[in-house]
Amino acid sequence: MAVVSRVRTKLVLLVIATAGLIGGLMLNLSGWPDFAWVVWTAGVLPIFMALVFEIIHDLWRGEVGLDIVAALSMSVALAFGECLAAAIVAVMYAGGTFLESFAEGRARREMRELMSRVPRSATRHRNGQLEDVPLDAIVAGDRLLIRQGDAVPVDGTVASTTAFVDTSALTGESLPVLLAVGSEAMSGSTNAGDAFDLIATRPAKESTYAGIVRLVEEAQQSKAPMSRLADRWSLGFLGITIALALAAWWFTNDPIRAVAVLVVATPCPLILAVPVALVAGLSRAAHYGVLIKGAKPLEAMSGIQTLILDKTGTLTDGRPQIVAIDRHTDMLEDEILRLAASLDQASKHPVALAIVAAAEARGLELSIPVEAAEFPGEGVRGIVDGHKVTVGGNDFVGSYVRPQPVGHPVLASGSVLAAVAVDDCLAAHLVMADPLREDAASTLLELRRQGIKRVLLATGDRVEVAKRVTEGLGLDEIRAGLFPDQKVMLVLTERKSGPVMMVGDGVNDAPALAAADVGVAMGARGASASAEAADVVLLVDKIDRLGSGIKIARSSRRIALESVVAGIGLSIVGMVAAAFGYLTPVQGAILQEAIDIAVILNALRALRVRPEVPKDPAKQIAPASSDGTTRQNVTSLPLDQGSYKG
Structure with a gap:
């Protein structure tokens, strides 16, 4: 609500300044110059008062910004009767601050509250x-x-x-x-x-969740503040402006020349061009499914050096899939899968859903199970097409079949296993995996090309599973078995070497997302807590959008810098001309408007940034092996320890 209130306040100030400028011009053209002076002044004063309040607030926090130059130009112009010039400056300043606030409010309005799921x-x-x-x-x-x-609860x-x-x-x-x-x-x-x-x-x-919420709040408070790009130029430009204005007044004894210098010096190329380029970048990123919550995170994304990734739901898909069917009878593989999936229609267990999805993907026609009984966390037993079918964990299925199934070798690798028995005879083992995302390897390679120096994995999962899943990705470090506070400490440690981006999707990732310079949440299926704590939310369930977001951020910042350099350079030329008497205050204000239009048009080029989005590679169907099993060529073995009961 505070962000919305700020946007509305700045919109009101922009309307007042614009109305004052237009109203004064109409009165002046109608032959009422004295009334025009009053209307121009009335339009400038609210913006000037808000500007002074903002300057005092910034100085109290030890910050010096370009707002001082705008305040000087407005106040000096009013003091020496150059009210039209002051009105033009007021409109330019109000327009720039509104654009900046609008960007932040627009980017955040879709976010849910952190506690919405509690x-x-x-x-x-x-x-x-x-x-x-x-x-x-x-x-x-x-x-x-x-x-x-x-x-x-x-x-x-x-x-x-x-x-x-x-x-x-x-x-x-x-x-x-x-x-x-x-x-x-x-x-x-x-x-x-x-x-x-x-x-x-x-x-x-x-409780645990309340502790995580507190970690998020503490991490957000400890995050180093990001200064506006415009403010980084403020002190130098402020010094040049005041020196030129005082020199023009001192050597010519003409205060109007100082007024003209200050009006031309109004830093609208910075106040306008920077937010326009960054807002354009925000819009462009949203087009690719990357929601960035304001201009500051966009700036920060352009300088990221270290990337920390969660595993489940980030590098991996987060949903189990069948990667192998190991048969123990002469029954056809598709028939085993069809019977198992038909029975599992009676269960909402994630493994059951994965089995049903695998059968549907093969185009198998499922039957309606009868006398189906689910044993929570163990398995399902029932009758399908006259056959007694049992699907579940190794021990559960073993209690119904003779001889009992022995341990399966993939259990040692950290995979999930579902046993299938038909008519009380062990038919097959379905090997489940949380496969690595198909675009994970190419995405990390592209991010390194874009300047990411270190890529780390931070997961709460077991170390042997984390290593097996990420094999071949070329990660610089793997940190497994981490609790939320340990992820925060990892982020804070890495921040000592440069800006850090953290990517995650669970509630346990929220504190680390808040502590990072840029926190990125997998918003398509992630928790609302992580989406709220993050600075960036990927609205589509594709990790390759990280590369798109970073490229857009860097391009937008580069375009903004180009606009700043060109605009400030032209402004300095205009200031020198004003100091030598070649520009009046009104002419200086008009020249500044022309410069503003030029740099804004350049800034809008950020809307045309086109990051390459890798296409999903075609899925390959592996041939059957000699023992009758079908195996997919997955990059990693599965997720967690296992059996059907998770």
Whole structure:
């Protein structure tokens, strides 16, 4: 709301300044110069007062900006009766500040609040009944009911039965996990199975999710402020302006020459050209699915030297896929998959959904299962086309078949495995993986070409899984098993060597995103907490858009610098001409307008930046191996430890 309020305030000031300029011109042309003077002054004063307030605020924080030059030109022009020149300066200044504020407000308006996914209340057992209570009323020892799909509101222990929870947003683990009675469930995780009871171990304000929120707030406060590109030129240009104005007044004893110098010196090429180029860059980036939350993050993106990546959902797809079907009978592979997928239509387990998706991708016609019974976190059993079918973890399926299946070799590699039994005979093992994104390798190569010096992996997953998944990517360092605060420390450590970009998609990534110079959230399927904490959100689920965003940022900043150098150079020439008496204040203001138009047209070239977006490589279908299995040529082996129960 504060950003929206600032945009509205600056819009009002722009309307006042424009109305004053136009109204005064109309009165002057109508033969009422005295009234024109009054209208011009009335249009300038609100902008001048707002400008003085802004200057005092900046000086209080120890900052010196180009706003001082604009304030000097307006005040001196009014003092010496050059009201038309002052009105022109006021319009130029108000227009530039409005554009800058509008860019920030436009980029942020789509963002959800950090706490949008946190439950506001919980269902508590009390005297044999259920009651809805606010989170603040929950104390340690309360027994809560967590329904399917609910977010766990507080940290606690599972009480009534086993629980099947999705912790991916907190830990980066790709698949939901099975929690036995007495196991701890973290707040912020989601119930992916049947309803269960939870005994609260601590109040909401002390729980895991609340701690992550506090980490985000602390990280945002500790982030080094990014100065505006225009302000970096301010002191030098301010010194030149004042020196020329005083010299013109001193040697000619004509204060109007000093006024003309100050009017020509109004830094509108900086105030206007920079935000125009950056706003154009923001719009161009949004066209490619990269939402950048304002001009400052866009500037920061152009100087990134270190890239830190999360694994699950960032480098990997975050959704399990079948990478191999190891048959143990003469039954055709497609028939095994069809029976398993038909039965798994009765389950919402992520592995079951992946099996169904794989069957549909092959064009298999699925049947409707009967007498289907799901055992949360273990597997599904039922009848398909007259066959008894069991799909689930190795141990679960082993309890129904003879002889029992032995351990599968891929379990040691950190993959996910689903066993399939047909008529109580082991038919196959379905090997699941969270494959590396097809564009991951090419994207990292392109980012290094664009000047990224270090690429690191920061994940909460196990180190052996992280190494296997990222094999061949040429990462400079892999940091695995990290908690949210450890990711923040990694970001802060890397920032000592240069600007850092952090990319992630889960709640556990939010503090690190906030601490980085530029935090990037995978917004298509990521958590709202990471999207809110980030400076950049990828609106499409493609990591190659990182390269597009960085190229647009660097091109936009380069174009802005070109506009600044050209505009300031022309302004200095005009200041010298004004000092020698060749330009009156009004002529100087008109000249400055012409310079503004030229640099703005140049700045708009940022709208034509065309980053190359790599096309998705065609998917190759691997031939069947000699043992009858079909294997895809995936870059990595799967995600987490495993079996069907995650």
